[in-house]
Amino acid sequence: LSRLAAATDGWSEPGGTGASMAVLAHQLGETAAILDGYRHVLADAQGLDADAQHAARMIGLATDRVRRCADDLMHLTTAVRPPDEAVRSQPAKALARAYEAMRSDGDRCELVVEVEPPPAVSVEERELERLFLHLLRAVVAAAWDAERAPGVRLQGARVGSLVQLVLSDDAPVPPGPDRLFEPGAAPRGRGPWVGAGVGAAVCRRIVESHGGRIDSGLAVGGRLEVTFTLPASAR
Amino acid sequence: MIADGAMRRTRVLVCDDSPELRELVSGALARNPALEVVATAGDAAGVARAAADSRPDVVVLDLLMPGAPPDVLVLAVAASAPRSRIAVFSGRATETLGAAARAAVAAHVDKTTPLDVLARRVAELGERDDPSL
Numbered sequence: 001l002s003r004l005a006a007a008t009d010g011w012s013e014p015g016g017t018g019a020s021m022a023v024l025a026h027q028l029g030e031t032a033a034i035l036d037g038y039r040h041v042l043a044d045a046q047g048l049d050a051d052a053q054h055a056a057r058m059i060g061l062a063t064d065r066v067r068r069c070a071d072d073l074m075h076l077t078t079a080v081r082p083p084d085e086a087v088r089s090q091p092a093k094a095l096a097r098a099y100e101a102m103r104s105d106g107d108r109c110e111l112v113v114e115v116e117p118p119p120a121v122s123v124e125e126r127e128l129e130r131l132f133l134h135l136l137r138a139v140v141a142a143a144w145d146a147e148r149a150p151g152v153r154l155q156g157a158r159v160g161s162l163v164q165l166v167l168s169d170d171a172p173v174p175p176g177p178d179r180l181f182e183p184g185a186a187p188r189g190r191g192p193w194v195g196a197g198v199g200a201a202v203c204r205r206i207v208e209s210h211g212g213r214i215d216s217g218l219a220v221g222g223r224l225e226v227t228f229t230l231p232a233s234a235r
Numbered sequence: 236m237i238a239d240g241a242m243r244r245t246r247v248l249v250c251d252d253s254p255e256l257r258e259l260v261s262g263a264l265a266r267n268p269a270l271e272v273v274a275t276a277g278d279a280a281g282v283a284r285a286a287a288d289s290r291p292d293v294v295v296l297d298l299l300m301p302g303a304p305p306d307v308l309v310l311a312v313a314a315s316a317p318r319s320r321i322a323v324f325s326g327r328a329t330e331t332l333g334a335a336a337r338a339a340v341a342a343h344v345d346k347t348t349p350l351d352v353l354a355r356r357v358a359e360l361g362e363r364d365d366p367s368l
Binding site: 022025026027028029030032033034036037038040041044066067070071074 | 253255256258259260262263266299325326327345346347349350351
């Protein structure tokens with residue numbers, strides 16, 4: 001685990017937080033796999049009564065929740081890759097893939113998504129997808145008790161060598177809307193989509209490891225805006 | 236894969252140090268009609284032996300196994316069964332492997348991936364058979 005811990009930038013002391021996070025992610029990942037295995041065993045069983053079928057569905061939801069926590073911690077330990085100028089990704093595509101991944105989970109997830117396709121950025125697509133995954137999850141968690149699906153809008157424009165992206169939403173606004181990405185800020189929302197509660201830290205680490213910056217605040221009309229910059233694709 | 240008019244199932248070796256996970260992963264893979272679990276192993280020596288003996292098409296490999304560090308484990312499997320494709324199924328990031336071991340890995344599936352998705356990925360790897368190998 002030393003190489004993984006060393007890659008976590010500042011947590012590299014022996015036995016430090018990075019290594020602990022990696023171990024925890026590994027253990028939770030195994031737990032998710034075991035739960036998922038038993039869910040399949042139950043799904044194959046014949047003659048289950050309604051209660052047992054309900055229990056099998058609940059095991060599925062619990063598995064999703066454990067899986068999210070494990071993935072969050074792994075994202076946190078790996079979100080420090082150096083930028084690669086040769087990489088080119090489309091933010092709109094990464095946003096769509098992140099939403100698709102969320103909708104394949106068992107927990108309720110509805111969003112109304114509007115996109116004005118921003119320029120390409122020099123960030124690996126997988127990293128960009130993870131960034132949007134955590135931003136979208138925060139919106140769903142913020143609207144967990146709301147009666148209607150929240151709406152999100154992605155816009156972006158090139159500013160010199162950077163692309164400035166703005167993801168705004170109309171979900172309930174949390175306390176301290178301008179401090180969501182400060183170290184130690186409480187996770188937005190509630191419910192299973194909060195995961196391990198490290199989404200803001202993952203976003204900050206991905207953005208900052210690419211030389212960008214991420215902030216939040218209220219826009220006119222009361223929408224919450226997350227504004228972040230990423231290097232523009234040179235290609 | 237079609238041979239003599241019948242479907243040839245992809246032969247799979249399942250390696251994990253947890254007996255429970257070996258059983259559950261094997262069971263999930265066996266539910267996919269394109270796959271046949273031909274052996275399992277729970278430590279590094281067993282992995283290398285089973286890879287050489289069972290001649291699997293795909294080795295589903297946990298990276299944290301007793302007896303060898305991850306890089307050594309991956310390279311040992313690659314040496315024991317050069318025709319097999321290695322699908323790492325681990326809670327560890329592939330980025331933690333050295334370049335040589337990373338190059339030997341055909342696919343990395345996070346351990347949090349649903350087992351039916353793992354089965355599909357393994358079946359896809361089996362279909363990517365190269366007769367020249």
